[in-house]
Amino acid sequence: MSKILIIVETAKGNIVGITKECISTARQLAVDLSAELEGVLLGHEVADLAVEATKYGLKKIYKIDDPQLAGVNILYHTRTLEALIKELDPKIVIAGASLYGQELMPRLAARFNSAMFPSVKKLKIDGDELEATHALFEEKLFAEMEGGLANLNFITVASGNTAEAERDDSLTGEIAEFSPVIEDSDRREVFVEEKIAKVSVDITKAKLLVSGGRGVGSKEKFAIIFESAKQMGGEVGASRAAVDAGWVPYDHEIGQTGKSVTPDFYIACGISGAIQHLVGMRNSKTIIAINTDEEAPILEVAHYAIIGDLHEVLPELTKRI
Amino acid sequence: MNILVFVKATIDRNAPLDPDEIFPGDRDDKADIMTNNYDKHAIEAALRIVEEKGEGKVTAVCLGSDMADKVVKEAIAMGCHGAIRIENSETEITNFFSVAKILAAAAKKIGEYDLLLFGMQSYDFGTATMAPMVSEFLNLPVACWVEKVLVEGNKLRVEKVIEGGTRSMELQLPAVLSIASTGDYEEPRYTSVRRIMTASKTEVPVWEIDELNVGNYEPNVKFDDIEKPPARAEKCAIFSDGDPAEMVSELVSTLKDKGLNLGAFK
Structure with missing residues (x-):
C-alpha cells in the first residue's frame, strides 16, 4: 500500500x-x-x-x-x-x-x-x-x-x-x-534560543477585535487601541510591524506569523494590509478599516472604511458605541 | 565579506494585472516593472552588513530579460557595488525549481562569496522557495525570515521570525539567508541622485544560462491556467467626507441599517 x-x-x-x-x-x-x-x-x-x-x-x-x-x-x-x-x-x-x-x-x-x-x-x-x-x-x-x-x-x-x-x-x-x-x-546550523511570547490572551476567541498597526505611531499611542478595545468589550490585535516595534506583545499578533482570527467585528486601525496580515483576518465577518490612505490594501478586504486619523476617529467611535 | 543579493523583476504593484502577461518579458512598458519589493529588504541587509563590517562588496544577481535592467540598476542605485544579469529573454525560465538551479549555478560561477541573500518571497509567484532550494543545491547552511544579522568571525548569529516570536540560530559562513520584511531591515533605503548617476555609468555584465553548467533544470511541476479570482460581491463602503464625528455617525447608522450591532460586546 x-x-x-x-x-x-x-x-x-x-x-x-x-x-x-x-x-x-x-x-x-x-x-x-x-x-x-x-x-x-x-x-x-x-x-x-x-x-x-x-x-x-x-x-x-x-x-x-x-x-x-x-x-x-x-x-x-x-x-x-x-x-x-x-x-x-x-x-x-x-x-x-x-x-x-x-x-x-x-x-x-x-x-x-x-x-x-x-x-x-x-x-x-x-x-x-x-x-x-x-x-x-x-x-x-x-x-x-x-x-x-x-x-x-x-x-x-x-x-x-x-x-x-x-x-x-x-x-x-x-x-x-x-x-x-x-x-x-x-x-x-546551530539552534541557540527561542523567544516566544507567553500566552496571556487568547484573541482567537474574541467576538470583537480592535487591531493596531504601524500607523498607530508609537508604544504610548498604542494605548488608545487597548483603551478602545476595553470600552467596546473586545480584545486587542496587532500586525507584525506593531509587535516587532515592541508596542504590543507577540501574543496579540494576527497574520501569517501570528494568529488567524474570525471575529464578528474586526477594526483595523493604521494597518495598511500587507498580505501577511490579511491572511490572518480576512475571514472576519465584518471588517472596519480606519486608515489615512484610501489606497491601502486593507480596503480590498474591508467592508467599511473611515478615511482619517485613527487617533481622532477611534475615540469618536468608542464614544458612539 | 562578499555578499551576493538575488533580485527579481516582477510586474509592478500598480500596473494592471493580466493573467496572460504575468512576466516582465511579456510587457513593453518599463513602468509596468518593479524590483520585487521583498528583495529590497535583502539589499538593505547586505549593505548594512558590509557597512557595519567596514569592508566588503555587494553584488546583485538577477535572472531576467532586458526588462529587468531597471531592477539591476536600482540595486546599484541603492548601493550595491556591482550587478550581473543572467539573460532570460522571452521569460523562458520561470519555474522556481529551474530558477533555483540556475541561481545556484550562477553563484558557483561567481565563486567568491561569503553570504547569499534573498528576499523572503516574491510578489508574483510567492513560493518562498529560493533561499532553501539554493542552499541545498550549494550545500550551504540557511536561515529564512531573518530579521537581524550579527557577523562574528566566520559565523553568523541570526534572529528569525517564527510564529509568536523569534528564534536565534548560529550559522557557519558561507551561508544563505532570506531576509524578512520586518525587523532590522524593514525600511530599505532610497536611491539618491548621486547613486542613480553611478548606476547609469556602471556596466552590468550579461551572462547566458548556457555558460553556467546548470545541468538538468527541468521542473517536475508546471503552472498553467492562470485566472482571476471571482470579484468581490460587495465593495468596501468608504466614509471619507466630513470630520471624524460625522464619518463615525455615518458608519454607525450604516451598520445599524444592516442589523450589525457593534455595541453588543460591552
Missing part, C-alpha cells in the same frame, strides 16, 4: 492547527490513492504528542525523540526526514505552509530533486496527476499546478482553506521509533 506522510508540527507542546488542516486535506487524497496516512513527529519528550497525533486519524506515527531535537534545527530535521523518506518511500509528503514548513520542504524537494507544490489552497488527484491551486500576486491571481504521481511529491498546505481535522479519542494508531540522523557537517 502506498503512503502519504504528514510532517506533524508542534509548538508550545501542542500540535499546531495547520497540521490538522494538512490531515483534512490528505484524507481525500488517501482515499483516492488507497494510501495509508502516516505521520512523523520530531522533537524531545514528545511521546504524548505522538499519541495525540493518532487521535486525528494518522494510522502510524514515526516518533523521532532525541535531546538533540529539543530546539528546532531545520537542517537536522531535513537530514533525518531524508533518511525516513528513503526508508518509507511515500508517494506524497505534506507539511503546513508555516514558516517551518516553507523552509523545510523546499530543502527536502531539492535534496530529492522532486516535485514541490508550495502553499497550495486546493489539492486533488486527477488520474495519474496531482493538481493544486497556488495564489500568485498575493492572491490577485490563481494558478493551477500539475505534476505526475509516479514520483515523490512535496506539498505545503496554505492555512485557512480547509477545516482542521477534529480530535477523535476512539482512534488509535501505531507509534514507531526512528532515530535522528545528524552528520558532522550539519553542525553548521
Whole structure:
C-alpha cells in the first residue's frame, strides 16, 4: 500500500492547527490513492504528542525523540526526514505552509530533486496527476499546478482553506521509533534560543477585535487601541510591524506569523494590509478599516472604511458605541 | 565579506494585472516593472552588513530579460557595488525549481562569496522557495525570515521570525539567508541622485544560462491556467467626507441599517 506522510508540527507542546488542516486535506487524497496516512513527529519528550497525533486519524506515527531535537534545527530535521523518506518511500509528503514548513520542504524537494507544490489552497488527484491551486500576486491571481504521481511529491498546505481535522479519542494508531540522523557537517546550523511570547490572551476567541498597526505611531499611542478595545468589550490585535516595534506583545499578533482570527467585528486601525496580515483576518465577518490612505490594501478586504486619523476617529467611535 | 543579493523583476504593484502577461518579458512598458519589493529588504541587509563590517562588496544577481535592467540598476542605485544579469529573454525560465538551479549555478560561477541573500518571497509567484532550494543545491547552511544579522568571525548569529516570536540560530559562513520584511531591515533605503548617476555609468555584465553548467533544470511541476479570482460581491463602503464625528455617525447608522450591532460586546 502506498503512503502519504504528514510532517506533524508542534509548538508550545501542542500540535499546531495547520497540521490538522494538512490531515483534512490528505484524507481525500488517501482515499483516492488507497494510501495509508502516516505521520512523523520530531522533537524531545514528545511521546504524548505522538499519541495525540493518532487521535486525528494518522494510522502510524514515526516518533523521532532525541535531546538533540529539543530546539528546532531545520537542517537536522531535513537530514533525518531524508533518511525516513528513503526508508518509507511515500508517494506524497505534506507539511503546513508555516514558516517551518516553507523552509523545510523546499530543502527536502531539492535534496530529492522532486516535485514541490508550495502553499497550495486546493489539492486533488486527477488520474495519474496531482493538481493544486497556488495564489500568485498575493492572491490577485490563481494558478493551477500539475505534476505526475509516479514520483515523490512535496506539498505545503496554505492555512485557512480547509477545516482542521477534529480530535477523535476512539482512534488509535501505531507509534514507531526512528532515530535522528545528524552528520558532522550539519553542525553548521546551530539552534541557540527561542523567544516566544507567553500566552496571556487568547484573541482567537474574541467576538470583537480592535487591531493596531504601524500607523498607530508609537508604544504610548498604542494605548488608545487597548483603551478602545476595553470600552467596546473586545480584545486587542496587532500586525507584525506593531509587535516587532515592541508596542504590543507577540501574543496579540494576527497574520501569517501570528494568529488567524474570525471575529464578528474586526477594526483595523493604521494597518495598511500587507498580505501577511490579511491572511490572518480576512475571514472576519465584518471588517472596519480606519486608515489615512484610501489606497491601502486593507480596503480590498474591508467592508467599511473611515478615511482619517485613527487617533481622532477611534475615540469618536468608542464614544458612539 | 562578499555578499551576493538575488533580485527579481516582477510586474509592478500598480500596473494592471493580466493573467496572460504575468512576466516582465511579456510587457513593453518599463513602468509596468518593479524590483520585487521583498528583495529590497535583502539589499538593505547586505549593505548594512558590509557597512557595519567596514569592508566588503555587494553584488546583485538577477535572472531576467532586458526588462529587468531597471531592477539591476536600482540595486546599484541603492548601493550595491556591482550587478550581473543572467539573460532570460522571452521569460523562458520561470519555474522556481529551474530558477533555483540556475541561481545556484550562477553563484558557483561567481565563486567568491561569503553570504547569499534573498528576499523572503516574491510578489508574483510567492513560493518562498529560493533561499532553501539554493542552499541545498550549494550545500550551504540557511536561515529564512531573518530579521537581524550579527557577523562574528566566520559565523553568523541570526534572529528569525517564527510564529509568536523569534528564534536565534548560529550559522557557519558561507551561508544563505532570506531576509524578512520586518525587523532590522524593514525600511530599505532610497536611491539618491548621486547613486542613480553611478548606476547609469556602471556596466552590468550579461551572462547566458548556457555558460553556467546548470545541468538538468527541468521542473517536475508546471503552472498553467492562470485566472482571476471571482470579484468581490460587495465593495468596501468608504466614509471619507466630513470630520471624524460625522464619518463615525455615518458608519454607525450604516451598520445599524444592516442589523450589525457593534455595541453588543460591552
